[in-house]
Amino acid sequence: MKEFWKRFSRNRSAVAGLLILIAVILLAILAPILYPEDPFSLVGLPMVEPFEGFLLGTDILGRNVAAGIAHGAKVSLLIGLFATLVAMLIGILIGAAAGYYGGWIDDALMRLTELFQTIPSFLFAILLVAIMTPSIESIVIAIAVVSWPTVARLVRGEFLALRKREFVEACVGVGMSDWRIITLQILPNCLSPIIVTGSLMVATAILIESGLSFLGLGDPNVMSWGFMVGAGRTVLRSAWWVCAFPGIAILLTVLAINLVGEGLNDAFNPRLRNR
Amino acid sequence: MGSPILEIRDLQVSLPAGSDRTHAVEGVSLRLEPNEILCLVGESGSGKSLTARAIVGLMPSPHVRISGGHIRFGDEDLRSVSAARMRQIRGSEISMIFQEPMTALNPLMTIGNQIDEVIQVHTKLSRKQRVERIVELLRDVQLPDPAAIFGAYPHQLSGGQRQRAMIAMALLLEPKIVIADEPTTALDVTTQAQILSLLKTLQAKHHTGILFITHDFGVVAEIADRIAVMRMGELVEVGEAAQILNAPQHPYTQSLIAAVPSLVPRKPRPAGDAPVLLEVQGLNKAYHSGGLFARKGRNVRAVKDVALKLRRGETLGVVGESGSGKSTMARLITRLTEADGGQIRLDGTDILAVPRKRMRPYRKRVQMVFQDPYASLNPRYKVGRLIAEGMIIHGVERRAAYERVHELLELVGLDARVAERYPHEFSGGQRQRIGVARALALDPEILVADEPVSALDVSVQAQVLQLLADIRDRLNLSMLFITHDLRVAAQVCDSIAVMRRGEIVEFGPTEQVFADPRHDYTRELLDSVPGKGWNAPRLAG
Structure with missing residues (x-):
């Protein structure tokens, strides 16, 4: 673990990304303390400029932008995290089965995966949310449904390669069950690429969620960054801060997660980096 | 002896900081005379390949560099020549042959064009002259139908043909020196024998000096004029071939030569009317290639109507070249691969008829030892687990x-405490011992060993073979021993089955197969064993 941190910290930008990410997470945790009020409540005049009573100003209805960002952080991170977890679960199960069993199971599962990959993912997500009616659950499901194919293909590739390794055959030889071989023998050996892909998927998930909320397909009961950008876009020229601050929050968070993902990749594959 | 064409004096190659030793090559001095084959012998990590690469300035990475000494070639010092001069020397005056001809050739260029490129770089011949020269050369290395080979791509040739093409390329400009780095290690024995005799003939014809790097004393005995032995980056002994092979002076050379298995089969053990434990009949397996939309797939019959008998306590060797189906057969018997047809009777029960789900009680009776000690242990878990x-x-x-684990580790000659460590902390030989311990954990009656020593250095190989023999005798195990190495087979097996193209062409007691082979192919195999005319002196230690 110590060794791992040493390799991770050699990548400066990854450490910077991690710091930003920690800040965002802290903001999400502290949101109810910093801004105990409902972020939807009207606290002042509409479109008050930043630093004139409110840190980041107010929006067109007089809601506190800073409170929105703090509460939105929690929503963005949670949706990103859960959507990724669900996508990983589906992707790993399908990819592992395809790679381990091969033959017609592989053929069938991979054709299914390709079917999902042929549909443009953002349009597909919009469609799913529209059908299911917008709510946090439906957004999580929609994002997971459009992002699992990547994981499935990755896991299948790793399994195909590891399946033929002699240590796996040795396990078959002692009569170990397939489930045990898949979960305890092969999966631990391909965790590092899965973790790296997963960290990058969180960033994509946050972007998709913002996009959906921007289009008005977010959960109407929770404050989110995409919703704030969408609500403020009509007054972009007269009150830039309403759009800009949530936009910057999305940018920084996604960038930070990407940097951390890169750093994880370097730390897991130190040889690639030293070349 | 005249003046040497190449003289290495006090060569030092340093390794980057943090390696397990500071120098890969330390103070090596060598002379290569014109018109001789000097064999540089050593185990893995001895620095033999790096020494050869240092000559032509091909270091594997910028961190590995020559830190001292001289390499005199004619009246130049190769350490100080310009990069342009070095390029000129490489290929035209010193050329190299590598171990793996598939990776050394560009897969997207025809053989002819690749050779042509070398001539174009170094000479000013016209296209027509060049083509003539190449075709003549391809004929020289005894390739059939040189004109067709000229236009062929590397993947269309067999391994032996590719290596011949590489040799043609190396000899193209009549270099003074050829450096051959394990040129036959990746080849089958029969091909290896042909390539070695070809190299020898061409060397005599062109009076080339060859620096031949190998780990195999059989090959050395076949080809060397002089021998230099390396260990841990240092030269331990240099001398005439006959002297080193028959009367080595240095204890390390003595131990290396003592570890080479003899071709004379060991004394047969009291043979058996022991009961037949495993009986294989009419075993078949074919592989199909080609997918959903392929018109017609190719059909390769890997194992054809194989029949075998293995008695309790007997060791049966299955020998053959690559692609002979010997490994597939091992996998069918352990049921790692499903057979297409046939019977495998274990104590009278046909295990092929047992459904996969109910195989468990049979699995523990037949256990496998794998070839690659690095790939056969899951790197994520401790040895004990x-x-x-x-x-x-x-x-x-x-x-x-876990108590049994400790017993087993001691049985295979390891300390019981290693159970707490991870596989990557062990050497190849130690890992193979762990693999044996794992196979023994279920108290099997039959041990299937698929090339268990072919990835190991010769001295370690001898230890692992000894271990397997000890354990077999102590536990009265039956063993199915798959190998391509007839020397190993002669020392380990009671009887031998020779496989070719999926079929068993000869099956009999080891002594009889070696002394009086019935099938032509067996005779060819025996004739191809490198160094067959040389019997390693049995030295003390």
Whole structure:
């Protein structure tokens, strides 16, 4: 673990990304303390400029932008995290089965995966949310449904390669069950690429969620960054801060997660980096 | 002896900081005379390849560099010549042949064009002259139909043909020196024998000096005029071939030569009317290639109507070249691969008729030792768990399983404490011992060993073979021993089955197969064993 941190910290930008990410997470945790009020409540005049009573100003209805960002952080991170977890679960199960069993199971599962990959993912997500009616659950499901194919293909590739390794055959030889071989023998050996892909998927998930909320397909009961950008876009020229601050929050968070993902990749594959 | 064409004096090659030693090559001095084959012999990590690469300035990475000494070639010092001059020397005056001809050739260029490129770089011949020269050269290296080979791509040739093409390329400009780095290691024995004799003929014809790097004393005995032995980056002994092979002076050379298995089969053990434990009949397996939309797939019959008998306590060797189906057969018997047809009777029960789900009780009776000691142990788990896992699955209580692990580790000559360590902390030989311990954990009756020593250095190989023999005798195990190495087979096996193209062409007691082979192919195999005319002196130690 110590060794791992040493390799991770050699990548400066990854450490910077991690710091930003920690800040965002802290903001999400502290949101109810910093801004105990409902972020939807009207606290002042509409479109008050930043630093004139409110840190980041107010929006067109007089809601506190800073409170929105703090509460939105929690929503963005949670949706990103859960959507990724669900996508990983589906992707790993399908990819592992395809790679381990091969033959017609592989053929069938991979054709299914390709079917999902042929549909443009953002349009597909919009469609799913529209059908299911917008709510946090439906957004999580929609994002997971459009992002699992990547994981499935990755896991299948790793399994195909590891399946033929002699240590796996040795396990078959002692009569170990397939489930045990898949979960305890092969999966631990391909965790590092899965973790790296997963960290990058969180960033994509946050972007998709913002996009959906921007289009008005977010959960109407929770404050989110995409919703704030969408609500403020009509007054972009007269009150830039309403759009800009949530936009910057999305940018920084996604960038930070990407940097951390890169750093994880370097730390897991130190040889690639030293070349 | 005249003046040497190449003289290495006090060569030092340093390794980057943090390696397990500071120098890969330390103070090596060598002379290569014109018109001789000098064999540089050593185990893995001895620095033999790096010494050769240092000559032509091909270091594997910028961190590995020559830190001292001189390399005199004619009246130049190769360490100080310009990069342009070095390029000129490479290929035209000193050329190289590598171990793996598939990776050394560009897969997207025809053989002819690749050779042509070398001539174009170094000479000013016209296209027509060049083509003539190449075709003549391809004929020289005894390739059939040189004109067709000229236009062929590397993947269309067999391994032996590719190596011949490489040799043609190396000899193209009549270099003074050829450096051959394990040129026959990746080839089958019969091909290896042909390539070695070809190299020898061409060397005599062109009076080339060859620096031949190998780990195999059989090959050395076949080809060397002089021998230099390396260990841990240092030169331990240099001398005439006959002297080193028959009367080595240095204890290390003595131990290396003593570890080479003899071709004379060992004394047969009291043979048996022991009961037949495993009987294979009419075993078949074919591989199909081609997918959903392929018109017609190719059909390769890997194992054809194989029949075998293995008695209790007997060791049966299965020998053959690559692609002969010997490994597939091992996998069919352990049921890692499903057979297409036939019977495998274990104590009278046909295990092929047992459904996969109910195989477990049979699995524990037949256990496998794998070839690659690096790939056969899961890097994520400690040794103790790797060995105990099978027992726990078969219902042994956890504590009892781990106690048994300690016994097993001692049985294979390892300290019981290694159970707490991870596989990557061990050397190849130690890992193979762990693999044996794992196979023994379920108290099998039959051990299937698929090339268990071919990835190991010769001295380690001897130890692992000794271990397998000890354990077999102590536990009265039957063993199915798959190998391509007839020397190993002669020392380990009671009887031998020779396989070719999926079929068993000869089957009999080891002594008889070696002394009086019935099938032409067996005779060819025996004739191809490198160094067959040389009997390693049995030295003390």
